[in-house]
Amino acid sequence: MVTATSETTTSRRFALRGISATVAGAIGVPAVATAFDDARLIKLCGELTALQGEMDEVFRRRVSIETEAATDPELDRLYNLQADLITVIVRPASLQQFQAS
Numbered sequence: 001m002v003t004a005t006s007e008t009t010t011s012r013r014f015a016l017r018g019i020s021a022t023v024a025g026a027i028g029v030p031a032v033a034t035a036f037d038d039a040r041l042i043k044l045c046g047e048l049t050a051l052q053g054e055m056d057e058v059f060r061r062r063v064s065i066e067t068e069a070a071t072d073p074e075l076d077r078l079y080n081l082q083a084d085l086i087t088v089i090v091r092p093a094s095l096q097q098f099q100a101s
Contacts (some may be wrong), residue, residue: 048085
């Protein structure tokens with residue numbers, strides 16, 4: 001049986017994946033490729049992919065209003081990490097700041 005909560009969670013998940021795809025498209029591969037050596041770029045993209053897996057796990061646990069409220073801080077932390085990683089990929093000068101944190 002599909003509940004309103006599971007439909008909402010699923011819709012949010014698809015929306016977030018769409019946003020991620022849009023951001024990835026906006027980055028532009030040629031600009032990124034010239035800014036990083038391949039190994040560093042692969043590492044950062046691997047971290048971004050792993051982070052998406054963590055986010056998926058949090059969304060799997062969000063099955064009620066209570067669990068949504070309980071996982072909000074964790075999800076906020078993951079969103080902040082995602083933003084930091086994307087910033088580092090887009091702006092290589094941010095790498096030193098990211099590595100320091």
